Each structure stands twice: as C-alpha cells, then as structure tokens.
Amino acid sequence: MKKYLLLLLGCGFVPAANAQHNEDSITIRKMANEILSNGNAYEDLRILTKTIGGRLAGSPQMVKAEHWGFKTLENAGADTVYYQECMVPHWVRGEKEVVKIVGAKSLNLNAIALGKSVATPAKGITAQVIEVKDFDDLEAKKDQLKGKIVFYNYHFNPTFVKTFYSYGDAVRYRGQGPSKAAQYGALAVIIRSMSHATDNQPHTGSTNYDSKYPKIAAVAVGLEDADLLSKQIAANPGTKVFIKTNCQTLPDTIGHNVIGELRGSVYPDEYITVGGHLDSWDVAEGAHDDGTGCVQSIEILRTYKKLGIQPKRTLRVVLFANEENGARGAEKYAEVAKENNEKHVFALESDAGGFTPRGFTLSMSTAQRNKIKSWSSLLMPYGAYDFDEEGGGVDVGFIHRALGVPMGELSPDSQRYFDIHHAPSDVFENVNKRELNLGTITMGALLYLIDKYGL
Amino acid sequence: MKKYLLLLLGCGFVPAANAQHNEDSITIRKMANEILSNGNAYEDLRILTKTIGGRLAGSPQMVKAEHWGFKTLENAGADTVYYQECMVPHWVRGEKEVVKIVGAKSLNLNAIALGKSVATPAKGITAQVIEVKDFDDLEAKKDQLKGKIVFYNYHFNPTFVKTFYSYGDAVRYRGQGPSKAAQYGALAVIIRSMSHATDNQPHTGSTNYDSKYPKIAAVAVGLEDADLLSKQIAANPGTKVFIKTNCQTLPDTIGHNVIGELRGSVYPDEYITVGGHLDSWDVAEGAHDDGTGCVQSIEILRTYKKLGIQPKRTLRVVLFANEENGARGAEKYAEVAKENNEKHVFALESDAGGFTPRGFTLSMSTAQRNKIKSWSSLLMPYGAYDFDEEGGGVDVGFIHRALGVPMGELSPDSQRYFDIHHAPSDVFENVNKRELNLGTITMGALLYLIDKYGL
Structure with a gap:
C-alpha cells in the first residue's frame, strides 16, 4: 500500500x-x-x-x-x-488440571478448571462422556447422565456483530451447566470455551453452583479439542474421559x-x-x-x-x-x-x-x-x-x-x-x-x- | 470481565x-x-x-x-x-542487506533495502553518518554531506488519529530522501521506518530516484535501531556505518x-x-x-x-x-x-x-x-x-x-x-x-x- x-x-x-x-x-x-x-x-x-x-x-x-x-x-x-x-x-487452582480421552492412544485435551470449581477426587474421575448441544438436549438426555461426564458443546454464535451478545448467550453453560448436570447425577462437566478464537486455548471463568445439588468438577476445553472430542464421541459413543482437577476454596x-x-x-x-x-x-x-x-x-x-x-x-x-x-x-x-x-x-x-x-x-x-x-x-x-x-x-x-x-x-x-x-x-x-x-x-x-x- | x-x-x-x-x-x-x-x-x-x-x-x-x-x-x-x-x-533484493555501526564493538542494525533501490558497490560503503531531522535540516547541513551517509531520522507523527495521515506526512523521506541527499554528494541513505510500532522491525517500500542525481543505495532501519543510531551519533559525531545491499533491477x-x-x-x-x-x-x-x-x-x-x-x-x-x-x-x-x-x-x-x-x-x-x-x-x-x-x-x-x-x-x-x-x-x-x-x-x-x- x-x-x-x-x-x-x-x-x-x-x-x-x-x-x-x-x-x-x-x-x-x-x-x-x-x-x-x-x-x-x-x-x-x-x-x-x-x-x-x-x-x-x-x-x-x-x-x-x-x-x-x-x-x-x-x-x-x-x-x-x-x-x-x-x-x-x-x-486456588492447585496443580495443573489433567483432562484426557482414555483409550489405546490416550489424548490430552487443552483444558482449564472453571473458577470456583471444586476438585475431583484425588485419583480423578474416569467416566463415559455424554455430549449435549444445549440445555434442551440435556433435558432430553437426562436419564443417561448418572455416573457420566457431561460435555456441553454449545457454540459461540458467530453472527452477532457485537461479540458480547455471543458471550451473554453462551455464558449460562459455564454458570449453570455444572449444577444442571449434577441434578441428573453427572460426575463432572466439560464445557466448550466461550470463544470463536482460531486457536485451541481454553478459557476459564467462574461457575455458580446451585446449593440444591452436589458440587461437581467443571473444566473448559479449547475449541479444537472440543471439536476433537465431539468427533471421538460420534465415532465411539462409549468414549471415556479422565479428569483431574486440584482446586480449593480457602x-x-x-x-x-x-x-x-x-x-x-x-x-x-x-x-x-x-x-x-x-x-x-x-x-x-x-x-x-x-x-x-x-x-x-x-x-x-x-x-x-x-x-x-x-x-x-x-x-x-x-x-x-x-x-x-x-x-x-x-x-x-x-x-x-x-x-x-x-x-x-x-x-x-x-x-x-x-x-x-x-x-x-x-x-x-x-x-x-x-x-x-x-x-x-x-x-x-x-x-x-x-x-x-x-x-x-x-x-x-x-x-x-x-x-x-x-x-x-x-x-x-x-x-x-x-x-x-x-x-x-x-x-x-x-x-x-x-x-x-x-x-x-x-x-x-x-x-x-x-x-x-x-x- | x-x-x-x-x-x-x-x-x-x-x-x-x-x-x-x-x-x-x-x-x-x-x-x-x-x-x-x-x-x-x-x-x-x-x-x-x-x-x-x-x-x-x-x-x-x-x-x-x-x-x-x-x-x-x-x-x-x-x-x-x-x-x-x-x-x-x-x-530483486539479492542477498540480505547488512547495515552496521562500525567501531570497537560493531553493531548490526535491523535494516532492509528500500524497493527499487540500487545496490552499494560489492565491497559495501563505509562512511560517516550525518543525522538530519527533516528536509530543512538537510538543507542546513548540505555542505557536510559529500562522501557521507545521510540518516533521515524523521519521526512518524503519533498525534494523527488516522495513521494514514502520519504515513502521508513521513513517506516523502522514503520517496525523495535518497535523491535529495545524492544531490549534495551523499553516498547512501538510512531512513527511520515509517511506523510507530513498539518493535524493531524495519519497513521497506519504494523509493523514487530523481534522474537528475546519482542513484544511491537506500535502506530503512527499525525504530529501536534508529534511536540507537541517533544516540551513537550524539555520543560520537564521527560515527561510521557500513552498508551493503545487493539489489538489482532486471x-x-x-x-x-x-x-x-x-x-x-x-x-x-x-x-x-x-x-x-x-x-x-x-x-x-x-x-x-x-x-x-x-x-x-x-x-x-x-x-x-x-x-x-x-x-x-x-x-x-x-x-x-x-x-x-x-x-x-x-x-x-x-x-x-x-x-x-x-x-x-x-x-x-x-x-x-x-x-x-x-x-x-x-x-x-x-x-x-x-x-x-x-x-x-x-x-x-x-x-x-x-x-x-x-x-x-x-x-x-x-x-x-x-x-x-x-x-x-x-x-x-x-x-x-x-x-x-x-x-x-x-x-x-x-x-x-x-x-x-x-x-x-x-x-x-x-x-x-x-x-x-x-x-
């Protein structure tokens, strides 16, 4: 120019x-x-x-x-x-969280615990993952969630020009997602990061537990890894994930x-x-x-x-x-x-x-x-x-x-x-x-x- | 947030x-x-x-x-x-250009030849550098320029909100700088890059030779190196620089x-x-x-x-x-x-x-x-x-x-x-x-x- x-x-x-x-x-x-x-x-x-x-x-x-x-x-x-x-x-977060797809070739996911999240048990949680698109999908699958990990794969809406609207739309999965899953017996949740970045960084932020339900561990994964996990589940609906977080509220x-x-x-x-x-x-x-x-x-x-x-x-x-x-x-x-x-x-x-x-x-x-x-x-x-x-x-x-x-x-x-x-x-x-x-x-x-x- | x-x-x-x-x-x-x-x-x-x-x-x-x-x-x-x-x-640029301050500790400058620039002689040019603030300063120093390298240290104006105005203001040093220096016998020019970046990258761009004067080699230096060179000259007005460029117009x-x-x-x-x-x-x-x-x-x-x-x-x-x-x-x-x-x-x-x-x-x-x-x-x-x-x-x-x-x-x-x-x-x-x-x-x-x- x-x-x-x-x-x-x-x-x-x-x-x-x-x-x-x-x-x-x-x-x-x-x-x-x-x-x-x-x-x-x-x-x-x-x-x-x-x-x-x-x-x-x-x-x-x-x-x-x-x-x-x-x-x-x-x-x-x-x-x-x-x-x-x-x-x-x-x-405090404690030692870095570990999230991986369990299998012949175990795959680490780029993950981060949500703020205010509780820790998993010391040995971590290994369980089958149920992917849900949104809260309606969660309700439809509520009978399958006991003892499972819920994966909220809700996409950040790209069509809002002002991106804070996309955030306002998606952030409820971070805020309410863990308790809504816990009420149906889920052991932990993974959420798709609230972002439309072109990289694979995971995005944290506070969650808010509803005192009526057990507090379960919650992590966010980067967008590429969210897509990867979704593909794995599509190929193998029995896909299991290991999650270990080490957070503490002092x-x-x-x-x-x-x-x-x-x-x-x-x-x-x-x-x-x-x-x-x-x-x-x-x-x-x-x-x-x-x-x-x-x-x-x-x-x-x-x-x-x-x-x-x-x-x-x-x-x-x-x-x-x-x-x-x-x-x-x-x-x-x-x-x-x-x-x-x-x-x-x-x-x-x-x-x-x-x-x-x-x-x-x-x-x-x-x-x-x-x-x-x-x-x-x-x-x-x-x-x-x-x-x-x-x-x-x-x-x-x-x-x-x-x-x-x-x-x-x-x-x-x-x-x-x-x-x-x-x-x-x-x-x-x-x-x-x-x-x-x-x-x-x-x-x-x-x-x-x-x-x-x-x- | x-x-x-x-x-x-x-x-x-x-x-x-x-x-x-x-x-x-x-x-x-x-x-x-x-x-x-x-x-x-x-x-x-x-x-x-x-x-x-x-x-x-x-x-x-x-x-x-x-x-x-x-x-x-x-x-x-x-x-x-x-x-x-x-x-x-x-x-074509040819082999990467070399620009360095000559001295006990020779200092490489992050430099780049200007587009359309001619090459220096094969063995390069070593000469004293005369810093000028702008074209008025060049005119004031015209009797000192023979056999020297002119350093245009004109600053990109930060106060224009639309940065194209800063460019429009500064770009004449890239376009006309070499020929204006050549008319007073300068051997080469160094220009401060047309930028207010916070890094030291050099910025190229075309120069335009005036056919009335000899075509001399022209390079741009990154902003940090422009400041460094200016300080060196202030400390030692006899500061010499070596320039070697390898451009060709086919x-x-x-x-x-x-x-x-x-x-x-x-x-x-x-x-x-x-x-x-x-x-x-x-x-x-x-x-x-x-x-x-x-x-x-x-x-x-x-x-x-x-x-x-x-x-x-x-x-x-x-x-x-x-x-x-x-x-x-x-x-x-x-x-x-x-x-x-x-x-x-x-x-x-x-x-x-x-x-x-x-x-x-x-x-x-x-x-x-x-x-x-x-x-x-x-x-x-x-x-x-x-x-x-x-x-x-x-x-x-x-x-x-x-x-x-x-x-x-x-x-x-x-x-x-x-x-x-x-x-x-x-x-x-x-x-x-x-x-x-x-x-x-x-x-x-x-x-x-x-x-x-x-x-």
Whole structure:
C-alpha cells in the first residue's frame, strides 16, 4: 500500500459550532496529543503484566499488584492515594488440571478448571462422556447422565456483530451447566470455551453452583479439542474421559480497592469515579482483562495533572479489588459511598478490553444520554460514535444500583476480545499501544465534559 | 470481565424506515450471517500467505499467486475467470542487506533495502553518518554531506488519529530522501521506518530516484535501531556505518491481473469492480498488504453466488498484478477498459488492511456521496459509519482518473496497520478472522446497494 498522494486533510479537529465547543475541542485535542505522544499507560501495563502477571484475588500476586497500583497512582500525580479494605474470595487452582480421552492412544485435551470449581477426587474421575448441544438436549438426555461426564458443546454464535451478545448467550453453560448436570447425577462437566478464537486455548471463568445439588468438577476445553472430542464421541459413543482437577476454596481473605483522587476545585465533595478491576485470572497476565482498564484510568489522572486540567468535582480512580470470582471490591466501594452519603455524579468503567474505541454503553436517563449525545462531534474524531446501548460496568454497576449513579462503560471494538478473554493468551503482547491510548482519550474527554457541564 | 446480565438486545438488524429498507436490511443480514458463519476468506488467506508467502511482481512466487487466484475465483463460483497480461517491474533484493555501526564493538542494525533501490558497490560503503531531522535540516547541513551517509531520522507523527495521515506526512523521506541527499554528494541513505510500532522491525517500500542525481543505495532501519543510531551519533559525531545491499533491477517482465466475473442479469455490459493487489513485498507474507483485499473481494463473489444474489451489473473481482513497486496492473486494467469503451459504475478497493471496518473513503460527486450516506443505517450495524473522506484506492485510482469512474476504498481501523506495513511482521497471524469478515460484509453490502440502486 502506498499513498503518495494522500492529502493531509483534517488532523482530528472538528468544526467549531460555537466558541464553547471550540474551546472544548482544543482542550480535548491537547489531552489527545499528550496521551498519544507521552502516554505512560502502555509502560504501566507492561510492568503490571510482565513483572506481576496473573493476580487472582487472595493471591500473593494481587498483593503486589495493589502496591503497584498505589505507587503508580502516586507517580501519576494523585492528590491522595489510599487503600479501601474488603474481604475477597480465596480460590486456588492447585496443580495443573489433567483432562484426557482414555483409550489405546490416550489424548490430552487443552483444558482449564472453571473458577470456583471444586476438585475431583484425588485419583480423578474416569467416566463415559455424554455430549449435549444445549440445555434442551440435556433435558432430553437426562436419564443417561448418572455416573457420566457431561460435555456441553454449545457454540459461540458467530453472527452477532457485537461479540458480547455471543458471550451473554453462551455464558449460562459455564454458570449453570455444572449444577444442571449434577441434578441428573453427572460426575463432572466439560464445557466448550466461550470463544470463536482460531486457536485451541481454553478459557476459564467462574461457575455458580446451585446449593440444591452436589458440587461437581467443571473444566473448559479449547475449541479444537472440543471439536476433537465431539468427533471421538460420534465415532465411539462409549468414549471415556479422565479428569483431574486440584482446586480449593480457602476461607475469605483481605483484599483492597486502590483509590487515587484529584481533588475537585469547586465541588470537592462531589465525585466522578473511573476505574477497572485490578484482579485477573491466575492463568493469564490479565492484560486486556483488565489491566488496560486500570492503566487507562490512571493515565486520565496523569494527563489532567500534567496539563493542569483541574476538575471541578473530585475525580476518583478506583482499581477494584475483585471482579473475576466475585465483585467484593465494588460491593465495598458502593457500601462505603452509601454510608458516607456521598454525592456521585457519574461512574465510568473500562472492562471490555483495551481495543480501539467505538463508543460507550450508558445506563442513565434519556435526558442524560441526550446530553452526552450532544457532545458526540467532540468524541467522534477519536473513534467514539456509538452511545445508544444500556449495559456494562460490573464494578460500577454496584454504585449505579445502590445510589442511582448514572454509569457508563467504554465500548471498544469487540472482535478480538473473546479470542483471549480468560485464556492464557490474554498477555501484554496482544494489547496495541495506540488502541489503548485512544480508549483513554475518549474516556478522558467524556469525563472532562461531564465534570464541566454536569449530567 | 463477566456480564451475566447482559441483555440479548439487538442482533444487528436496523429499524426499518420502510419496506424497501427492510428488505435490504434482511438481504445484508443474510450476507453477514453467511460470511460470519461459513466464510472462506480467512482460509483462502492462510493458503496465499503460508504456502506462497511474499510475492513481489516478477517473482516465481507471484506466478504461483496468479494460479492460486485463478483457481480460488473458480472455486468461489465465478462465471468467467481470465488473466489480463501486463508488463511489470522486476526488482530483486539479492542477498540480505547488512547495515552496521562500525567501531570497537560493531553493531548490526535491523535494516532492509528500500524497493527499487540500487545496490552499494560489492565491497559495501563505509562512511560517516550525518543525522538530519527533516528536509530543512538537510538543507542546513548540505555542505557536510559529500562522501557521507545521510540518516533521515524523521519521526512518524503519533498525534494523527488516522495513521494514514502520519504515513502521508513521513513517506516523502522514503520517496525523495535518497535523491535529495545524492544531490549534495551523499553516498547512501538510512531512513527511520515509517511506523510507530513498539518493535524493531524495519519497513521497506519504494523509493523514487530523481534522474537528475546519482542513484544511491537506500535502506530503512527499525525504530529501536534508529534511536540507537541517533544516540551513537550524539555520543560520537564521527560515527561510521557500513552498508551493503545487493539489489538489482532486471528488465521488465510479464505479469497478470487475475479477473473473475459474475455476469450481470440486466446490464451485463455495465461493470462494478472490486479488488485488491495480489503482489506484496518480498520480505513479508503480504497478509494485510494486500492479501486481505484479495480474499475479501473473492469472498463477496462467493457469497453472492452461494446466496443467489444475482447482480444486475457485471461484478468484476480484480486481483491487481503490481502495486508495490509500480501500478502496472491497474494501469493496464484502466487502459483496456478505455479501449473497449466499457461502462463502469463504481470501483471499490480494499488496500488499507483487513482490520475492523470504520467506513469508506469515497471519491465521487456530492450527489453520489449523499446517495451512499442515505444507506448509512444499513451499514452502521456492521461497523461502517464514516463516509466523509476523499482519497484511497491506488489501483482503482487509475480507472477513476481515466474514465471518471466513482471510486471507494474500505477504511478499516488504522491503528495497527503501520505496525506491520511493509515489514516482515505482515503475516497471517496478525490478521483477525472476524475483523477480516466484517470488512467483507461492509464491502459486499455497499456493492449490493450500488448495483441495486445505481449511483
């Protein structure tokens, strides 16, 4: 590709509808130039992922991550940094799981235990596998499941353009699959990973046991191995699988939200929250999920400070303590805000990957949404044009529900997210520096406008 | 990230403004479902890149690629497939180039000769390096350049959101840099790669010698090595570099555009062209540049055929013979179309990477652009919202200029393009299947609407 004749038209400025709009456009462009030229988020992420790595709540790595967050917020120029203590779950994977097809030639499957899953007995489980396409198929086969392993081979729907819809559709097999199988006497479950990746990485994520039924071991397998297993069963309906997992749920332990503030100049007791979750699955570096949300939030504070953009309200960057296997950090944050009768104007989250921005999901009144839409020409030059959806924000959802705070979440392009989500491939190398920075710019611009004009 | 509560709202359908709009929406959704569920483009690309690889015009690999293109268009269901012969340049790199800082500890630089560059003398060139920031700096230092190597350390501007603007700004150093240095007696040039990648890959691309001055060897270095060289020169202004390149320009040779047609049912003698270029740089697999444009164009034909979408005009898929170091394929295509007095309605190209779509650049009249904009709600669900720019389409540009044919080019998200553009890292693994498919959908939908309603 060569484009010698490409004209140097338009460098991101938008036509000024009026003087105010023009001033905002210039300020946002300054923020963008600073972030694109001198941004620190990518290097912050490198340190978080490469020197700490996976950081499940309760792990020693998560303690290191909290210290990293504290120090990084200080370096970014926060007026105040503090920890907010909360109790968090403490699930550990133990020795690596083994899942294999039993036979003349035993075949190892690329598998991973689901979060919160119990262990198999110490000697593992060997049993025949019954494949089911979906829950209806499970019901149809319920009389065959006693003493068997259930294999949920539910496919991630490729026809949704926004991949979070495919996830919303498929994730019930991870959440409810084990208990639904256990109620019919199954000994364990294998699920097809929630992904349409072109590789064979297995994807973890929490399951949720129904207390009415026995808790049985649950693993996910990579897509190629799910297809392989399905073929084996078709060729030999008596196919047996061996599963051994070594997970344990220990007593709850202490975790911390890490909070950094830029004090508001006019309304210091009004808050705007922006954050991501600091914890990640143990098997991944937690780069897109959700290292990027953390470093983007810190970068906004750094940029405001560097450029002398003084918010009227207090800007609070929150690195939430625990999202993956609970949401205890967010629960505590909302609880304390309610106890203290804090006034919160808006809460924004980035937890859908550090990909190139498309817009925001916004859960708020129509009038508030329309106010944000009236700024869309200021955000469009940086890639954000889509403001129409409700949804998003597991962590900020707590304060949204507890205090009625309007909330939003960055909507990055979603095509690559479920290739790496909860898989060992969620590593730093899969984050693109410019995409990460553009997400930060759109978030920083939205917060700037909300702080300036209210909601 | 978990989103148990994510609602299954909206699966990409747009609200129907009227019955016609609704029918179009349904047809486009069928195309999208087919491409997202059964698309072949990603596997086509795997074969092109992994079994053939780099394919510079005139190379044996390019001959293989032409055969691949012919067969793949046949398999996709084209009514007719044929070759269109043209003469193409025949430049060969020869043995791998060597560029190193001379000194007590000689340091190899990650370097690559520019396309069309001449070779150094057989024993190489060793000379002092003069660093210049830009052409103004070159003019200021013109009296120091005789017998030296000029190092253009011009930085890719990170503040343009659309990275093609950074390219348009920087590429003159690759195109004109060697001759501008040669006019002041320089022996060779080194340029900083046209990229803001976070790695050290060198990026090639054609240079253009001015016949008034001696032709001197030209290489590009990776960004880390550009910074290293700059530091060395700062520490020791007498720093010398050794350069040895082995390129040759052989006599022009025969190449072919590969063309596949779906014959129009109503106006078979009116044409809509869609294509990409089949050639690539020798050092890369040419995945994004421009394997993706080729497989997307073929996939549109396959999808129309599979779904029985019969175009009124003849749809011509063109895999252009030579874009990287000339544009001889496109030149020939326009020449033949003019000779035959063909009526062309529209020409579309994909040559900006197989990334997630953002829109189209459109070079046409305001009335025609407005017609396309009136369909934007049909394209938005697949990610295309930006229809405002002129530009694009090196290959279709020939028919645009020769016959006044309205032209367009897919505008994918550009953030990752210049990380890999013309570098050894432009490989299959850096293409995402869903992003590729979404680009195809938006292209296929635009062509469907133009064929149906005219322009």
